[in-house]
Amino acid sequence: MEVKKKLKPKKPLRIFLYTLSTIIIVVTCLFIFYLYERNELTKIGYSVKASNEILLKLKKSYVLDIGENKTLNAAFESKDYKEKNLDNYSKIKYQPHKHLIKNINTLLKKKYNNNEISMILSHGEDEDVTEFAKRKPVAYLEEFFTYDFAKLKNYDRYMSYMNETGEDEENTIIQVNLDLDKEAYKDPVITDDYTEKVLVSKHRKLEDNYKPKDLITIPSEYVKGNTKVKGDRTAFTHLKEMIEAAKKEDMDILVNSAYRSYEDQVEIFDEYKGLYGDEYVAKYVSTPGFSEHQTGLGFDLASSKADIFSTTKEYDWAVHNSYKYGFVHRYPKSAETITGFTNESWHFRYVGKKIATYVYEHKLVYDEYYAMFLDK
Ligand SMILES: [Zn+2]
Numbered sequence: 155m156e157v158k159k160k161l162k163p164k165k166p167l168r169i170f171l172y173t174l175s176t177i178i179i180v181v182t183c184l185f186i187f188y189l190y191e192r193n194e195l196t197k198i199g200y201s202v203k204a205s206n207e208i209l210l211k212l213k214k215s216y217v218l219d220i221g222e223n224k225t226l227n228a229a230f231e232s233k234d235y236k237e238k239n240l241d242n243y244s245k246i247k248y249q250p251h252k253h254l255i256k257n258i259n260t261l262l263k264k265k266y267n268n269n270e271i272s273m274i275l276s277h278g279e280d281e282d283v284t285e286f287a288k289r290k291p292v293a294y295l296e297e298f299f300t301y302d303f304a305k306l307k308n309y310d311r312y313m314s315y316m317n318e319t320g321e322d323e324e325n326t327i328i329q330v331n332l333d334l335d336k337e338a339y340k341d342p343v344i345t346d347d348y349t350e351k352v353l354v355s356k357h358r359k360l361e362d363n364y365k366p367k368d369l370i371t372i373p374s375e376y377v378k379g380n381t382k383v384k385g386d387r388t389a390f391t392h393l394k395e396m397i398e399a400a401k402k403e404d405m406d407i408l409v410n411s412a413y414r415s416y417e418d419q420v421e422i423f424d425e426y427k428g429l430y431g432d433e434y435v436a437k438y439v440s441t442p443g444f445s446e447h448q449t450g451l452g453f454d455l456a457s458s459k460a461d462i463f464s465t466t467k468e469y470d471w472a473v474h475n476s477y478k479y480g481f482v483h484r485y486p487k488s489a490e491t492i493t494g495f496t497n498e499s500w501h502f503r504y505v506g507k508k509i510a511t512y513v514y515e516h517k518l519v520y521d522e523y524y525a526m527f528l529d530k
């Protein structure tokens with residue numbers, strides 16, 4: 155009896171073990187099959203999360219046909235994925251935005267096409283696109299956003315500036331990005347750029363304690379009069395080359411003024427204000443913090459031959475040759491509305507040869523170059 159009792163459960167146990175091992179084998183096979191399937195997607199660049207979703211939504215062959223596609227990957231990773239927009243996702247250029255798929259869905263709903271959406275996405279940060287997606291569809295889109303440097307967040311400002319000034323699209327974008335549609339000296343962007351690329355204007359102010367790192371005293375033989383003048387070491391090295399080159403052509407160029415500290419500017423500003431009044435200083439004297447002279451990169455040139463630089467052949471030579479040494483003619487008469495400064499024939503600014511050459515050859519002023527290539 156005892157033996158029988160012990161043997162009796164054996165058969166069901168065998169069946170149980172048999173069933174269990176079959177299940178384990180099947181599950182293992184399925185799992186291996188699934189890993190194999192998923193691997194096909196991950197090895198062409200889809201994330202594990204996206205790949206899981208692709209398999210779950212039975213879109214594997216669709217995705218494999220398209221191949222690697224970052225927007226598609228983001229779509230399958232996103233809770234905002236919409237099956238009806240699947241074809242669009244793969245054709246819209248990816249941007250690393252948090253609400254990328256949600257914004258694409260909204261923009262598609264507003265009847266923008268894939269190219270227009272790619273264009274919108276590439277001209278702003280995530281929050282700019284989110285704001286833009288909320289508004290009624292705009293008619294004037296391509297006209298602005300074929301320019302790389304157009305900013306989505308400035309759209310309304312472009313429209314009103316263009317209406318007011320009659321400027322073309324490119325100039326409108328450049329000038330609005332430089333904040334020329336705003337009041338001078340009011341709410342400027344504060345800059346802490348200590349390189350030769352720094353932009354200082356009536357809308358870009360230097361930090362009050364901004365001091366160039368490498369100032370030198372300019373040797374007196376290069377200075378007009380008996381004043382002690384300081385300037386940026388690299389900039390002056392190139393200016394010296396330029397002055398020597400001019401000398402070989404029988405021209406005499408000297409430095410009138412270069413570096414001015416914030417404190418110096420305050421002193422000058424107050425002095426002129428006392429002498430000539432508000433209107434005069436607003437027009438002719440830089441408000442402290444808004445002067446290129448604080449960078450040590452701006453040089454006021456002169457000639458010993460005449461008091462008014464613009465009447466000399468040295469001036470003419472400098473306008474057409476200074477770019478070879480890395481300098482731009484900073485405030486020409488032709489660009490008063492852009493620089494905000496009345497023609498300063500004497501003021502040259504070091505920006506490096508590459509930029510100076512581009513600015514000279516394209517007949518730009520530095521503000522424009524900055525807006526087109528350096529402004530982020
Ligand atoms: Zn100057």
